[in-house]
Amino acid sequence: MRIILVGYGVVGKGVTTILAQKYAEKVKDYGFNPKIVAISDIDGAVINPRGLSPEKLEAIKQRGYPISADPEFGNPGINALEVIESVEAEVVVEVTPVNIQTAEPAISHITKAFKTGKHVVTTNKGPLALAMPALTELAEYNNVYLRFSGTVGGGTPMLEFAKRCLAGDKIKAIRGIFNGTTNYILTEMSQNQVGFQDALSSAQKLGYAEREPSMDIDGFDTACKVVILSNWIMGKKITLKDVDRTGIRDITLQTLTEAAERGNTIKLIGSIDDNKPTVKPTEIAKTHPLCVSGVLNAVTFSTEYAGEQTLVGRGAGSIETAGAVLRDLLDIKHKLANRMLNSNLESYK
Template identity: 55%
Template sequence: MRIILAGFGVVGQSLAKLFIKREEELSIVYGFRPRIIAVADRGGVALNPKGLDLRRLLSVKAERGTVAADKVYGRPELSVLEVIEDIDAEVFVEVSPTNVKDGEPALSYLKSAFKAGKNVVTSNKGPLALALPALTELAEHNGVHFRFSGAVGAGTPILEFAKKCLYGDRILSVKGILNGTTNYILTEMAEKHISFEDALMNAKKLGYAEADPSMDVDGIDAACKLVILANWVLGKKVTLKDVNVNGIRGVTLDDIEDAAREACTIKLIASANGKLEVKPEKVPKDSPLSVSGTLNAVTFYSEFAGEQTVIGRGAGGIETASAILRDLLDIKREL
């Protein structure tokens, strides 16, 4: 399988390392022999139609800051769109940084890949939150596969569980914790009896929160993931503008302690039950959704199986890379 990879940050490099580590197993057990023929980052492109040496590429990235600095295969003058349109490959993997304002440049990359007849795997929430219904239609129109398991729950198979393990049932609604950073902050506030500001500072020190934590603490990240769930699992045609979003900046230590007196904890809950909402809610401490730290937890309410909850880590480079690998294997089975 020939692959074009756009994005060579934490997730892209984790995917390369995963391919290196599991090369023999993937070939013997799954008959899967991925060949990354092009990698793009902010500095340009590395290109070899016969397949790039991933160990070499990781070394060049670490030493020079861009894959385009490779003396043999570096092509700093090439754009991602040119590679998508002109280079033959079965799959385009898109893992560039998330942009929820207009989804670019990833949105243009995905559209171009579909029109070029390439199957697509992405973990990028931006274009999915803003245009998933349109992207799904475009993929179907061009007869290609479109997978994005890593966009929700990273390595935790939330989307696959809903689609495959509850196959034949009818999922009525979804509710859960979709952002590990806010869950960590709220857990810190409850367990250490500290303010939101102090808990946020701890999250930043540990690398759980960005220097600008707005995407997380204002509920935007959770809302993006909720949109993906609502489209993929509930069959709704919705985008980010359809979600009522309220983050955790207003949650005080008094709120946390008041909830504790009722044997509850406060969590940032994303729900799709008629309407789409992200807001802080009281959750009973014995609820499956009462998870601590950076964990994610999602409960599916189905007509016949009842309540089913999936719990796992919702972020991380290698975790997201594992979801991308699952999607690639899924596409391989379909080809």
């Protein structure tokens, strides 16, 4: 499987690290032979149609920017759209930064990949939050796969759990904590009795929150994940504008203290059911399965037959998210193998 990697930040480097480290193991255990044939970043690209070796990938990572200065395979000035169009590959892995205003440049990268017959694995929530129904239709029209496990739950397989482990059951509702940054802030406020600003500062110092933290604390990140879950798991056709969203800026120590007196606490909960999808601070019992601490994520699927099923795990981190990319690549590999098998069976009829 030939792969074009678009974006070479924290997650992009995590992807190259995992593929380099696990290369021999994956070939042996899964018959999966991934080859990164190009890496595109803001300064240009490195391209080798035969595949960049694990040693070369490590050398590129160690050298740092600009990656296009590589003496063997560097291509300064070439942009990602040109790379996607001109380099032969089966899959584009899109891991550029999230933009929830226009979803660019990721949405252009994804649509270009589809139109050139390439499957896409992305960790970018922007295009899915703003245009998931349209992108799904475009993928189907071009007979390619779109996978995005890393957009929800990071290394915790929330999407796969619902699709595979709960297959055959009807998921009636989904509730969860989908943002580790806000969960850390609320945990600090509740357990250590520190104010919102102090808890936010602590999250920023630890690298959990960005310098400009509105994506997390105003609920946008959680809302993006609610959109993805709504469309992928529950078959809805919604975008970010359809989510009723409230962040955590107005949560005070007094609010948390009053909740604690009732044996409860406050968490930022994303909810999907028959009503309007919502993101809002919600009072829940401290004994509830969703009441997890720190940067953990948790999701509860309410099903027709199995009742409530809760999954807990880490929601972020470069290696965790890169692991989700690897799962998606393996899924596409299996889908392609089944497609070929079915095609061969049809030819014998």
